[in-house]
Amino acid sequence: MKTIKKIALVSLMGVALAASAAVLKTDPAKSSVSATFKQMNVPIESKFKKYTVAIDYDAAKPDASKATVEVETASLDMGDPEYNKEVAKKEWFNSAQFPKATFVSSAIKSAGAGKLTVTGKLTIKGKATDITFPLTVKTEGGKQVFDGALPIKRLAYNIGEGEWKDTSMVADDVTIKFHVVAGQ
Amino acid sequence: MQRYTKTAMLLHWLIAVMIVSAFFLGLTMVDIPGFTPTKLKYFSWHKWLGVTVLALAAIRLLWRQANKPPAPLVSIPPWQHKVADGVHYLLYFLMFAAPISGYLYGSAAGVPVVYLKLIPLPALIGPDPELKAILKTVHYVLVMTMAGVVVAHALAALKHHFIDRDITLKRMLPRI
Numbered sequence: 001m002k003t004i005k006k007i008a009l010v011s012l013m014g015v016a017l018a019a020s021a022a023v024l025k026t027d028p029a030k031s032s033v034s035a036t037f038k039q040m041n042v043p044i045e046s047k048f049k050k051y052t053v054a055i056d057y058d059a060a061k062p063d064a065s066k067a068t069v070e071v072e073t074a075s076l077d078m079g080d081p082e083y084n085k086e087v088a089k090k091e092w093f094n095s096a097q098f099p100k101a102t103f104v105s106s107a108i109k110s111a112g113a114g115k116l117t118v119t120g121k122l123t124i125k126g127k128a129t130d131i132t133f134p135l136t137v138k139t140e141g142g143k144q145v146f147d148g149a150l151p152i153k154r155l156a157y158n159i160g161e162g163e164w165k166d167t168s169m170v171a172d173d174v175t176i177k178f179h180v181v182a183g184q
Numbered sequence: 185m186q187r188y189t190k191t192a193m194l195l196h197w198l199i200a201v202m203i204v205s206a207f208f209l210g211l212t213m214v215d216i217p218g219f220t221p222t223k224l225k226y227f228s229w230h231k232w233l234g235v236t237v238l239a240l241a242a243i244r245l246l247w248r249q250a251n252k253p254p255a256p257l258v259s260i261p262p263w264q265h266k267v268a269d270g271v272h273y274l275l276y277f278l279m280f281a282a283p284i285s286g287y288l289y290g291s292a293a294g295v296p297v298v299y300l301k302l303i304p305l306p307a308l309i310g311p312d313p314e315l316k317a318i319l320k321t322v323h324y325v326l327v328m329t330m331a332g333v334v335v336a337h338a339l340a341a342l343k344h345h346f347i348d349r350d351i352t353l354k355r356m357l358p359r360i
Contacts, residue, residue, distance in 0.1 A: 040228045041298040079294040079311055086219035169221045 024144060024182035026053045031180045033071055037154070038171040045177075050075035053180050057144060059137075062116055067105040069178070073098060073124075091161040098125045106130075114138050118148065124157040135178070143183035150176040186254035187355045195244040196356055199237055199279065200334075206233035207331060231290060231297050234283040235305065241279040259350055271337055278330040285326050289319035 034047045050072035057065045074088040074095035088095035105120035116135040121128050135148035153172045154160055160170055188196070213226035256265050287308065290297060294311035298304045309315065344352035 039224055041301040042228075042295060042304075044295065079313070079316075083219055163221050166221060169224055 022056070022058060022184055024055045024057055024184060026055070027143065027181045027183065031182070032177070033069065033179075034177045035076065035174055036177065037174045039169065041171075044078060046076050046078045048072065048075050049077050053178075053182070055144075055146070055180065055182050057137075057182075059144075062108050062110045065105075065108040067103075067108065067118065067120070069103040071101045073101050091164055092159055094125055101125070103131075108135075122150075122152070124152075125159060127157045129156060140181075143181050146178060146180040146182070148178045150178070152176060185351055185355070187358075188253060189247075189251050190358065191247055192244070192251065192253070193356055193358060195240055195247065199240050199244065202233050202237050202240070203279075203330070203334065206230055206237065207327060209233070210327065227295075228301070231286070232300060234286050235297060235299055237279065238283040238287075241276070241283075245276065254355055257350055257352065259348070260344075260352075268340070271333060271340070274333055275330075275337060278326060278333065282323065282326045282330050285319055285323040289316065289323045292316040292319050 031053065032047055033051045033053075034045055036043055036045045038044070048071045052070045054068040055065070056067070072095075073093035076084065076087050076093070078084055078087065087093055090096075093101075101122075101124040103120055103122050105118050107119040109117045109119075111117045111134065114136055116137055117132060118135050119130070119132045122131045131150065131152070133148055133150040135146055137144055137146050139145070152174050154170070154174045155165065155167070155172050159174075164170060187193075209226050209230040213223055213230060216223040216226070287297070291307040291309045292312045292315040296305060296307040341353045341356075344350050345354070
């Protein structure tokens, strides 16, 4: 076979293989990315109002899947406009310098029926850490519903500096919850 | 001299101190700009005081059913008794309404109470921005009314003690 035909054939095969992994569109009305934290031991669940999720998911081959989540740090809604303004400040997210927090997956593995283990890089306020967390996936109304909870320590990302380093006021443990409904 | 029971006295003064503390904490805490650890602490202490006042007020009401207060003094004209009764009813009403409105306000704001940082208390109503705004005003009106009534109540007690020179105030104090 001529070289150019070989290249064309291999490229076509590559495209055909890639097409089976599906890039899903997130339904923003049904999805949410939130951060739950405790202040004076009172749990506060706050949603990020602005975020994007890019999921490339193949149920038959989870290993070939990829997920990227980008959150606008200044969009955290704690139910009070004054508090929301505070969280964007330097001691907390420092949204002026770090407007986005991102998660980029490096590996997604099946962990049984409807369960995935996701590994990737979480970058917040300029600090990147490698994290692994569980994700459940189920099909509902023709769409994929992903649910996951990622526990982090806020001080590892310098969130809450100065007098806010005191974890008896705002606890170190923060859980980031993903509820993503996505389809083709 | 017929005095109030020691329990009634204890509840009266304890609740009084707590109400005054909660009131001044409340005024101070809302004026703190931004979001500081001190502000968070004051909000929590304010709420714990309110919840405690509510519980103590319930106990106090029950105690009062079983232990009637001393008889009205004959030296005081009936119209003054009527005014005093009215003020005392109002104080009892406010002792419940103020903390309840505050509790619901916090629930509507999405910040429930974890009593003394240990016991999570039920939210009763979910986060609701509209209700939050309404309850904020209700709570403010109730506590400011209570402040006025408390001052009137205290001044009246002092009038009885220093001007009328009767045992009204002494009855609420133990033999010292």
